[in-house]
Amino acid sequence: MTRILAVDDSTSMRQMVAFTLKAAGFDVVEAEDGRVALDLAAKEKFSLVLADVNMPNMDGITLVRNLRTMPDYKFTPLLMLTTESTPEKKMEGKSAGATGWLIKPFNPDQLITTIKRVLA
Amino acid sequence: MEIDFSRFHQTFFEESFEGLDVMESALLKLDIGNADSEIINTIFRAAHSMKGGAATFGFLDVAGFTHLLETLLDQMRSGQRAVTQHDVDLLLRSVDVVRGLLTAARDSTAADTQSVEQLRAELEQTLLSAPSDKPAAVSAAPVVAAKASNHWHIRFAPHRNLFRGGNDPLRIIRELGTLGEMQVTLDDQALPSFEVADAEDCYLAWNIELHAECSRASVLEVFAWVEDESDLTIELVQEKAAAAVVEAKPEVTKPQLAVIQGGRENAAPADAHKASSGESGSIRVGTEKIDSLINLVGELVITQAMLAQQAAALDPVLHEKLMTGLSQLDRNTRSMQEAVMSIRMLPMDFVFSRFPRLIRDLAGKLGKQARLVMVGESTELDKSVIEKIADPLNHLVRNSLDHGIEMPDVRLAAGKDSSGTITLKAAHRGGSIMIEVSDDGRGLDRAKLIAKAKERGITVSDNAPDGEIWQLIFAPGFSTAEKVTDISGRGVGMDVVKKNIQALGGQVDITSVDGRGMTIMIRLPLTLAILDGMSVSVGEEIFIVPLNAVAESLQPRAEDVKSIAGQGRVVRVRGEILPLVPLREVFHLGSGITEPQKGILVLIESEGRKVALMVDELVGQQQVVIKSLESNYRRISGISGATILGDGRVALILDVGELVRANACDQAA
Numbered sequence: 178m179t180r181i182l183a184v185d186d187s188t189s190m191r192q193m194v195a196f197t198l199k200a201a202g203f204d205v206v207e208a209e210d211g212r213v214a215l216d217l218a219a220k221e222k223f224s225l226v227l228a229d230v231n232m233p234n235m236d237g238i239t240l241v242r243n244l245r246t247m248p249d250y251k252f253t254p255l256l257m258l259t260t261e262s263t264p265e266k267k268m269e270g271k272s273a274g275a276t277g278w279l280i281k282p283f284n285p286d287q288l289i290t291t292i293k294r295v296l297a
Numbered sequence: 298m299e300i301d302f303s304r305f306h307q308t309f310f311e312e313s314f315e316g317l318d319v320m321e322s323a324l325l326k327l328d329i330g331n332a333d334s335e336i337i338n339t340i341f342r343a344a345h346s347m348k349g350g351a352a353t354f355g356f357l358d359v360a361g362f363t364h365l366l367e368t369l370l371d372q373m374r375s376g377q378r379a380v381t382q383h384d385v386d387l388l389l390r391s392v393d394v395v396r397g398l399l400t401a402a403r404d405s406t407a408a409d410t411q412s413v414e415q416l417r418a419e420l421e422q423t424l425l426s427a428p429s430d431k432p433a434a435v436s437a438a439p440v441v442a443a444k445a446s447n448h449w450h451i452r453f454a455p456h457r458n459l460f461r462g463g464n465d466p467l468r469i470i471r472e473l474g475t476l477g478e479m480q481v482t483l484d485d486q487a488l489p490s491f492e493v494a495d496a497e498d499c500y501l502a503w504n505i506e507l508h509a510e511c512s513r514a515s516v517l518e519v520f521a522w523v524e525d526e527s528d529l530t531i532e533l534v535q536e537k538a539a540a541a542v543v544e545a546k547p548e549v550t551k552p553q554l555a556v557i558q559g560g561r562e563n564a565a566p567a568d569a570h571k572a573s574s575g576e577s578g579s580i581r582v583g584t585e586k587i588d589s590l591i592n593l594v595g596e597l598v599i600t601q602a603m604l605a606q607q608a609a610a611l612d613p614v615l616h617e618k619l620m621t622g623l624s625q626l627d628r629n630t631r632s633m634q635e636a637v638m639s640i641r642m643l644p645m646d647f648v649f650s651r652f653p654r655l656i657r658d659l660a661g662k663l664g665k666q667a668r669l670v671m672v673g674e675s676t677e678l679d680k681s682v683i684e685k686i687a688d689p690l691n692h693l694v695r696n697s698l699d700h701g702i703e704m705p706d707v708r709l710a711a712g713k714d715s716s717g718t719i720t721l722k723a724a725h726r727g728g729s730i731m732i733e734v735s736d737d738g739r740g741l742d743r744a745k746l747i748a749k750a751k752e753r754g755i756t757v758s759d760n761a762p763d764g765e766i767w768q769l770i771f772a773p774g775f776s777t778a779e780k781v782t783d784i785s786g787r788g789v790g791m792d793v794v795k796k797n798i799q800a801l802g803g804q805v806d807i808t809s810v811d812g813r814g815m816t817i818m819i820r821l822p823l824t825l826a827i828l829d830g831m832s833v834s835v836g837e838e839i840f841i842v843p844l845n846a847v848a849e850s851l852q853p854r855a856e857d858v859k860s861i862a863g864q865g866r867v868v869r870v871r872g873e874i875l876p877l878v879p880l881r882e883v884f885h886l887g888s889g890i891t892e893p894q895k896g897i898l899v900l901i902e903s904e905g906r907k908v909a910l911m912v913d914e915l916v917g918q919q920q921v922v923i924k925s926l927e928s929n930y931r932r933i934s935g936i937s938g939a940t941i942l943g944d945g946r947v948a949l950i951l952d953v954g955e956l957v958r959a960n961a962c963d964q965a966a
Contacts, residue, residue, distance in 0.1 A: 187346045188581070189309035193302065193353060231342050245461070251497075254463040260349050268525065276463030277522030282352035282360075294468055 179296060180204040180221070184214040184240065185229040185258060190281075194227060194258070197285040198292065211235025215243055222249045225296060227279070230259040230270070238273045245274030254295045302354050309350045310403045311581070313359075314396070316343035318650065321392050324385055325653050332373070332380040340388070341370040347395070359398045362413065365420040366391050372424075387423060389654070391416055446477075446510045450534050453520070454484070454502035455527040461497070464523050470503060473519050477509025502528075584680065587640050594630075594637045595922035601630045602943030638827065642677035645723040645732070648687045649674050652694055652721060659698050666705050666716035667698055676723040678730050682821055685801055686732070689794040693734040693817055694719060696791070701738030701815060711812065713737065729803075729845070730823055735816035741767055741809040749775065767807035767815075768905070771795040799903075799954060802828075802843065830921045830940075832948065833899060833912040835880045836888025839948040840912070841921055841940060846953035848900040848907060850915060855894045868898060868909050875900065878960045879911040880951075883935055889913050903957040910956070923950065935959070 181203050185191040188209075195205040206223070208214035212235040214228065226244060228237040235243075237257055244250040257270045257278040267278055279291055320343045323336050344366045351359035366388065372378035394409075394416050401408035451473075455466050470481060484502040494500065507516070516531050517524070608616070608623050649671050660667045678686075702708075702717035709715050722733040746769050750757045755772055757765075769775060773792040798805050802822045809815035822828070822845070830841035831850075857869045858877060866877040877898070881889035890896040890913045898909040921940035926933060926949070937952035 187350055188312050189305045189350050190346075190353060192308060193305050196305070231345050233342070252460055252463055260345065260352075271462065271522075271525060274462055281349040294472055295465075297468060297471070 178202075178204040179224045180206060181292070182206050182208060182214060182217060182223040182226045182228075184208045184211065184227065184232070184237065186210055186232040187229070190229070190258075194288065197288055200285075201289045201292070203292070211237060211240035211243075214240055218244055218247070218250065223253070225254045225256065225292065226250075227256045227258055227292075230257055230266070238270055238275075241270060241275045242273040256291070256295070306354060306403070308581070309354050310399060313347050313350065313399050316347050317392050317396050317399075319343045321389065321654055322650060324389050324392070325657065327380060327385055329380060329382050329385065334374060337370065337374045337380070341367065341374050344370055356398075356402045358408065358413070359395060359402060362391070362395060362398060362417060365417065365424065366395070368424055369420065384423065387416075387419060391420065446508060448534050449505075449507040449509070449513075449516055450530075450532045451505040451507060451516065452502070452530045453505060453527060454529075455499045455523060457495075457498040457500065459499040459523060459526050462523075462526060464526070466499065466501065466503070466523075469519060469523060470505070473505065473507060473516070476511050476515060476519070477507055479505055479507040479509075481505050584641075587637075591637055591641065594634050595924075598630055598634055598922060599941045599943070599945075601626055603945055606943045634827075638679075639677070641680045643680050643683050644674060645676045645678060645683070645730075646674035647683055648690060649721055649723075651687075651691075655691070655694060656698060656719060659695065660702075663699065664704065665698065665702050667702050668716055668718055670718055670720045671722075672720065673723040676725060676730060678723075678821070679823060682801055682823070685797065686819070686821065689797045689819075690721075690732065690734065692791070692794050694721070697734060697736040697738065697815075701736040701740075703739050725823075726820070729820050732819040732821065733816055734819075735814060737814040740811045740813055740815050741770070741807070742811070746770070763809070764807070765905075767809055770807070771805070802845065804845075828921050828923050828940075828950065829918070830950065831899070831918050832916040832942075833880075833897070833910075834914045834916050835884075835912050836886050838884075838886060839916060839942060839946065840880060841948050841950040842899055842901060842910070843937075843950065843953055844918065846901045846903060848902045850897055850899045852896070853893050853898055853909075858893045866893070868893065870898075870900065870909065873907075875907050875909045876960050877909050877911055878956065881911070883956070901951075901953045901957060903954045906957050906961040908957050908960045910951075921948070921950070 181198055183191055183194045183198065183205055184207075185194065186209050191207050191209070195207050198205045206217060208217055210232045211228065214226070215235065217223075218226065226240075228240050230237040237259070241255050241257070244253070244255055254276040255274065257267075257275045258281065259266065259270070259278055260281045270278060276295065277291075279288065320340050323340045323343075326336055327333070327340075344363050348360050348363040348367055351357070351363060369378070369384065369388070373380055373384070378384070394413055398408050398413065400406075453466070453469070455464075459466065473479060482504040484504060485500070487502065488494065488500040509515075513531060513533070520527070520529055523529075605623055605627060608620065611619070613620050652671070653669055656667050656669045697719050698717075702719070703711070703713075705715035708717065718737050720733070720735045722731075722735070724731050743763065743766055746766050747757055747759060750769050750772070753772070753775065755769065755775075757769065771791050771794070775791065795805055798819055798821070804820045806818045806820075807815060808818070828841070829844040831844050831847055832839050832841055834840075851870065853868050853870075858866055859869070860866050864876075867874050868877045869875075877893060879889075879891070879893075880886075881891070890911075893911055896911050896913050897915055898911055899915075900907055900909050923938045924940055926936060926939045929939075933949075935952055935955050936949045937955075938950045939947050940950060942948050
């Protein structure tokens, strides 16, 4: 089963994302910040990581930068989940190694469509 | 996909209210003129999360409003805007408005639109006064596809490092195919010989002819993730062009684009790295689950006590192993009980944290200066007690500021610091918690209180001890403030405060020094679920008397007991005459001792009055798990609850307050 790591400090957002992805047949592991996510990613290889940008302890951009240095995550899709839609923020994510981004708010269909395409 | 989002609403509301608390306390910590960027970041992050969640879960008014807050905060954290008192005040008021909006959304009630609109206007006005982005509406406005059928020529030449961002050119081309019909030509001219090619690099390029009813924006949208990692040209052509090498399969339906550009938002380069919030692993659990766990542990304690009682009859030598096991069970049950009870414990900070804001706002309104000192915020107390003590404390603090602390000029004239101090203190004392609210204000005025009492027709002796006089402020309808303010109201309340505290099994004491301030001390049991009780027997029955109400117990001499015509009996205890209340008669029991000198008198005290309860025997002292009688049977006068004893029998817990009230009214006799 395709396992996705969902990272967000907001419990409701994380639960929503996890629930939506699970309903679409994915296996989801949740993490509440970048630090926790990085530890989880070191233990197993996820097929995709979906990370919020603004988080305490370790933000999403730092997480992506760290993940890209790991051999297991060299080509793995890493998506930023963000409301920051200005070019600078997206570029910061991109230059850290993010594959792309999803802009909040999004509905479940958008989330699933995007994830399925990326994993196709 | 149909997903009911309402299942996440509860969590969203909980975390949003927490976020508001975080914002509020951080705002109060902000130093005007020298704002800590970390604190601004914390506030920003809270507003930001709230906006994202609100927009996702469809609370658009909350999302719209928090968007304004976020914009303002973003200007602050990026240094475009100085942190002024005005802005902090505005943000604090906004916190209140958002709280109102969230409450309205949660309870499906109407929000106070007037104050929302007013503050929204103020925020927008404030935002105009600094370089700012347009406050855009937050909505998932889908990209509207243009209607005309266009022919696009697209050249897509990814940079060699494309794969390293996790992107796949084929995915993008497939996605493009969903827009309309297309012909794709592969350009592999840049592909080197296999000996030198790096398998991790991308050497290919594509030429695409797309016939679709879409705008340039929709086409760009598809390449949004890779436009900076590729050379991309998109041209509108009218004529049909070159031959197809790869025929992409256009999908029948035209799904909404996956990547949606939301409302334009403010950029913020700064990041929220090292948040200081003391993150520790925690999980959110419904209180009913914890309550049921506590209940089960209570049952376990009872079962354990039953086993211990049965085992006491056995020969300890013959059953040595069983005895060891039982004593281990005893220890483990106790530790488990303690551990479970501690889950329900919350730090006093839970209540105290609201006061800095309260004092700040009130002092401003009253033209007074005051600071708040909090001691022992980490002292833990049962959640249910904490929730119920919040309102009384609120009232006491307001009172201290309104009636206790003087105006700055009066204070200076009295040789005090112009700024008053209100101290909130919490500490554990044995099985109780002591909470103190003290101020260094004018203190209570004895003469004024006595005069007021007489005016109200309350009998009070001029020579009564201070303690008794101070208690007058808890009398219903008693207020000594010259003018009624909207802060602490009209004297209603203090009596309610006392009633609430007593309902929790607590006590209130006051000390006051004229001109130096007053202190209100509240003593509360740590938990409402367990009670330290004294078990007493009457005939076959066992009753539990709450230990904190027991003053003493004694066996009276026959000559100390007197009968008074029509009023039953009284007993003299060291010169004090107390009503004698045989428990046997209160509950109409068929058995039990009738002569006081053969039984035991337990002196119980409530609201400063005492009665002597007559029982057969004192059985022992133990912690009992309180079971509600009302939820299992019905309310009985004089009984506050029940518990199960070690032998499986039910024992009733006496309602001391009620017993004293019913029997001590003629105490003067």
